Amino acid sequence: MKKKSSRNKTIDFTLEEGKKYADRAIEVKDPVKLETIINQTILGDTFEVVKHLPEGFVDLMIADPPYNLTKTYHGKTFKETDADEYTAYTHRWLDAVLPLLSEKGSLYICCDWQTSMLIGPVLQEKMVIQNRITWQREKGRGAKRNWKNAMEDIWFASKTDDYTFNVDAVKVRRQVLAPYKTAGQPKDWEETAQGNFRDTYPSNFWDDITIPFWSMPENTAHPTQKPEKLMAKIILASSDEDDIVFDPFLGSGTTSVTAKKLGRRYAGIEQNPLYAAWCEKRLEMADEKPDIQGYADQVFWERNTRRFQKNN
Numbered sequence: 428m429k430k431k432s433s434r435n436k437t438i439d440f441t442l443e444e445g446k447k448y449a450d451r452a453i454e455v456k457d458p459v460k461l462e463t464i465i466n467q468t469i470l471g472d473t474f475e476v477v478k479h480l481p482e483g484f485v486d487l488m489i490a491d492p493p494y495n496l497t498k499t500y501h502g503k504t505f506k507e508t509d510a511d512e513y514t515a516y517t518h519r520w521l522d523a524v525l526p527l528l529s530e531k532g533s534l535y536i537c538c539d540w541q542t543s544m545l546i547g548p549v550l551q552e553k554m555v556i557q558n559r560i561t562w563q564r565e566k567g568r569g570a571k572r573n574w575k576n577a578m579e580d581i582w583f584a585s586k587t588d589d590y591t592f593n594v595d596a597v598k599v600r601r602q603v604l605a606p607y608k609t610a611g612q613p614k615d616w617e618e619t620a621q622g623n624f625r626d627t628y629p630s631n632f633w634d635d636i637t638i639p640f641w642s643m644p645e646n647t648a649h650p651t652q653k654p655e656k657l658m659a660k661i662i663l664a665s666s667d668e669d670d671i672v673f674d675p676f677l678g679s680g681t682t683s684v685t686a687k688k689l690g691r692r693y694a695g696i697e698q699n700p701l702y703a704a705w706c707e708k709r710l711e712m713a714d715e716k717p718d719i720q721g722y723a724d725q726v727f728w729e730r731n732t733r734r735f736q737k738n739n
């Protein structure tokens with residue numbers, strides 16, 4: 428067996444090795460009270476489980492469904508299908524989960540550009556679309572006869588126009604390259620011992636977040652894991668402390684782990700026991716190390732600025 432580099436922090440145990448973590452996930456087969464599912468990982472099929480969950484309990488829902496690509500999730504393969512079938516699938520899961528969202532709740536859906544073309548119109552039928560975020564992932568799938576695909580879409584929608592949005596909690600700290608002064612004083616930026624920085628209001632183009640890689644403690648062997656920094660932006664902007672954040676396609680648990688680190692309550696559903704185990708392992712790690720790479724001193728730092736961050 429190939430020896431893992433000492434810098435490789437990827438969580439990649441087998442289900443046998445991680446049994447104690449897998450056993451922490453709960454199953455839901457009958458109607459349950461809120462207390463039963465709060466801060467839990469639910470192991471099961473979302474379409475079945477949601478039938479038993481309380482209506483309107485979710486303040487913020489983050490969904491990262493399988494994209495319309497053939498992909499194997501450790502044993503279960505999602506098969507690329509035609510546009511009509513993927514559209515029907517999107518209707519089915521949205522109709523299943525939307526009753527769980529509170530009247531003032533928000534929903535974010537992650538997708539690649541092809542899937543986005545199908546999800547957008549379905550979402551527009553059911554919700555008020557507030558925005559479409561473009562996340563520049565940095566790493567992308569190489570292509571010889573096309574542009575490399577290095578971006579994803581994240582749809583942001585709400586039930587009504589009355590929704591939570593904490594813009595001051597999601598400012599981006601950028602290095603100032605042309606430090607402009609008026610009357611000898613910095614204009615909208617700060618001079619510090621580490622350099623010159625400006626805290627800016629975030630746009631719907633996110634270029635400060637990379638996908639998790641092997642030297643990061645948050646990394647698992649999940650094939651499509653999202654970064655905690657990305658979830659942190661969504662959670663800080665669109666929920667308050669103690670709110671409930673829910674993810675119907677939990678994967679390796681990024682939504683729950685980040686919600687926990689940020690003082691929110693959480694719940695999520697995942698069908699694969701191995702991923703549920705990785706999620707529980709990460710939830711345990713969050714007790715000891717609640718930091719989120721790239722988010723420090725209450726701001727989101729642009730890429731390659733770790734040396735400047737005090738609390739990271």
Ligand SMILES: C[S@@+](CC[C@H](N)C(=O)[O-])C[C@H]1O[C@@H](n2cnc3c(N)ncnc32)[C@H](O)[C@@H]1O
Pocket residue numbers: 471472473474491492493494500649651652653654675676677678679680681682696697698699702
């Ligand atoms: C794109 S991944 C989500 C990755 C996640 N955001 C993370 O950071 O790890 C989608 C996940 O949904 C799970 N999934 C797909 N269909 C499901 C269903 N019907 N019920 C429960 N989980 C499902 C897959 O096993 C997969 O882990």
